[in-house]
Amino acid sequence: MIRFEHVSCEYEKGQTVLNDLSFEIQNSDSVGLIGANGAGKSTLMKVLLGLLPYQGLITVDDLEVNKQNIKEIRRKLGFVLQNSDNQMFMPTVYEDVMFAPLNYGMSREKAEKRTDAVLAQLGLSDLKHRHNHKISGGEKRMAAIATVLAMEPDVLLMDEPTSALDPYNRRIVINTINALPNTKIITSHDLDMILDTCQKVILLSEGRIAAQGNAKEILINRELLEANRMELPLCFSQKY
Amino acid sequence: MDRIDHAASELREMDDLAALSSPIHSLHPLAKLIVTILYIFLTVSFNKYDLSGLIVMLLYPVIAFSVSGIPIRTCFYKLRIVLPLVCAVGLFNPFFDRVPLLYIGNISVSCGVISMITLMLKGVFCLMASFILVATTTMDAICAALRKIHIPNMIVTLLLLTYRYISVMIDEVSIMTTAYKLRAPGQKGIHYSAWGSFLGQLLLRSMDRAEELYSSMQLRGFCGEFQYADVPPAKLIDYLYAVFAVGAFFLCRMVNIASFFGSIALGGSL
Numbered sequence: 326m327i328r329f330e331h332v333s334c335e336y337e338k339g340q341t342v343l344n345d346l347s348f349e350i351q352n353s354d355s356v357g358l359i360g361a362n363g364a365g366k367s368t369l370m371k372v373l374l375g376l377l378p379y380q381g382l383i384t385v386d387d388l389e390v391n392k393q394n395i396k397e398i399r400r401k402l403g404f405v406l407q408n409s410d411n412q413m414f415m416p417t418v419y420e421d422v423m424f425a426p427l428n429y430g431m432s433r434e435k436a437e438k439r440t441d442a443v444l445a446q447l448g449l450s451d452l453k454h455r456h457n458h459k460i461s462g463g464e465k466r467m468a469a470i471a472t473v474l475a476m477e478p479d480v481l482l483m484d485e486p487t488s489a490l491d492p493y494n495r496r497i498v499i500n501t502i503n504a505l506p507n508t509k510i511i512t513s514h515d516l517d518m519i520l521d522t523c524q525k526v527i528l529l530s531e532g533r534i535a536a537q538g539n540a541k542e543i544l545i546n547r548e549l550l551e552a553n554r555m556e557l558p559l560c561f562s563q564k565y
Numbered sequence: 566m567d568r569i570d571h572a573a574s575e576l577r578e579m580d581d582l583a584a585l586s587s588p589i590h591s592l593h594p595l596a597k598l599i600v601t602i603l604y605i606f607l608t609v610s611f612n613k614y615d616l617s618g619l620i621v622m623l624l625y626p627v628i629a630f631s632v633s634g635i636p637i638r639t640c641f642y643k644l645r646i647v648l649p650l651v652c653a654v655g656l657f658n659p660f661f662d663r664v665p666l667l668y669i670g671n672i673s674v675s676c677g678v679i680s681m682i683t684l685m686l687k688g689v690f691c692l693m694a695s696f697i698l699v700a701t702t703t704m705d706a707i708c709a710a711l712r713k714i715h716i717p718n719m720i721v722t723l724l725l726l727t728y729r730y731i732s733v734m735i736d737e738v739s740i741m742t743t744a745y746k747l748r749a750p751g752q753k754g755i756h757y758s759a760w761g762s763f764l765g766q767l768l769l770r771s772m773d774r775a776e777e778l779y780s781s782m783q784l785r786g787f788c789g790e791f792q793y794a795d796v797p798p799a800k801l802i803d804y805l806y807a808v809f810a811v812g813a814f815f816l817c818r819m820v821n822i823a824s825f826f827g828s829i830a831l832g833g834s835l
């Protein structure tokens with residue numbers, strides 16, 4: 326279980342980016358984190374991962390997010406960064422996907438099997454030996470997701486997993502997410518994807534929680550969404 | 566292609582070269598590393614006037630290049646920026662050391678000229694040997710080999726991260742110059758008035774990126790030591806190669822082979 330109690334965070338003094346957030350995420354929940362640009366979604370994820378200092382209390386399975394526990398906590402969390410260029414650092418896709426399993430003590434043989442399985446699951450087997458700098462933006466996105474799935478984390482944190490993906494790959498990612506029993510926190514501006522993958526939604530606005538609850542109830546609430554610089558998901562809007 | 570993109574792709578071509586296959590590529594990285602280190606050590610140790618003895622050391626890089634299938638010109642092309650620097654090292658010797666050493670016909674050749682040529686050749690030979698190592702072995706394998714000979718983890722990790730960071734930096738330069746050019750058409754290079762902010766931005770951006778990359782590594786269990794690709798145990802051929810090469814280097818270093826054959830050819834005594 327993940328618990329935030331009165332969590333605040335600022336990058337620079339006086340510029341509060343997260344403001345007194347409190348919420349709980351139960352095990353195997355899928356939670357969509359939505360909000361306008363600059364609302365603080367990526368920051369919230371970074372705070373949870375112990376990448377930024379914060380005030381208040383954050384716990385993951387009753388372990389407080391602090392220096393002492395950070396190793397144990399990070400073992401439970403897998404994070405897909407918003408910018409895949411910053412996620413991939415090994416020369417080839419294959420080596421990158423294998424990086425985490427090897428670090429977590431898996432034998433090379435097992436790690437290779439795991440890597441092959443994840444790449445196949447995402448339809449990336451052809452990319453296996455390609456160089457990271459020679460693949461397209463969307464391919465890099467898929468590969469970045471593979472690097473995190475290969476970790477087999479308890480909690481999956483995804484920062485805009487479907488940005489830059491074509492409809493086919495987007496669907497693969499949605500299906501993959503739905504097939505995983507893990508706890509998931511997904512940030513996205515693709516509200517239809519959030520609707521497809523999440524039962525709960527937290528709506529952030531200028532670092533505060535504007536609403537949280539059942540995904541359908543929030544995502545069908547036009548006034549609430551528009552008051553927070555969002556729009557109805559395409560499947561609910563009557564435009565076409 | 567842009568100059569900077571060209572630089573980036575040239576750097577990455579080293580990885581492509583290392584991924585080729587040849588008898589040299591398939592040798593054990595540790596064997597190659599030890600042979601290269603000894604080669605450099607012995608080459609540098611030649612007396613500064615021992616030009617005839619040194620010349621024989623050219624054999625190793627020449628043979629290695631031809632067996633590995635990498636053209637020597639690739640080496641000189643890629644090292645074109647360092648080579649002049651290496652060659653410049655002994656440039657002033659002829660002015661300081663004017664004692665005549667030998668005569669070619671009527672022309673006297675001073676010690677300074679010989680030592681200059683010797684120094685240049687030493688530099689070039691060492692560069693060629695290092696290039697052969699880097700072009701036939703992946704960076705990971707070199708690092709794994711360095712760890713095998715107990716070079717501290719800190720140094721090896723630093724080496725690998727520096728190598729990776731260079732690509733990140735070049736990437737950022739490429740993105741920024743492209744963005745600049747697209748909004749300053751017809752302008753050659755970057756105007757000097759923008760240099761300050763350009764460099765500052767470059768530093769900040771590449772540092773940000775490096776930091777985020779490092780976070781990404783930490784989040785995936787990195788605790789300061791890379792899990793290098795398993796280096797398979799050395800085979801008989803690797804031992805043979807190392808023993809033979811090292812033996813040959815020592816022989817060349819101890820015996821002046823060029824003058825040995827020269828004296829045989831001239832029928833004189835040693």
Ligand SMILES: Nc1ncnc2c1ncn2[C@@H]1O[C@H](COP(=O)(O)OP(=O)(O)OP(=O)(O)O)[C@@H](O)[C@H]1O
Pocket residue numbers: 336337342360361362363364365366367368369407
């Ligand atoms: N490194 C930083 N230093 C200072 N301020 C930052 C930094 N990163 C983000 N911010 C600020 O923090 C606020 C929240 O940023 P964050 O990246 O969390 O937004 P987000 O909700 O993820 O937005 P987006 O949808 O655009 O990804 C923004 O106002 C942003 O300007």
Ligand SMILES: [Mg+2]
Pocket residue numbers: 366367368407484
């Ligand atoms: Mg964000």
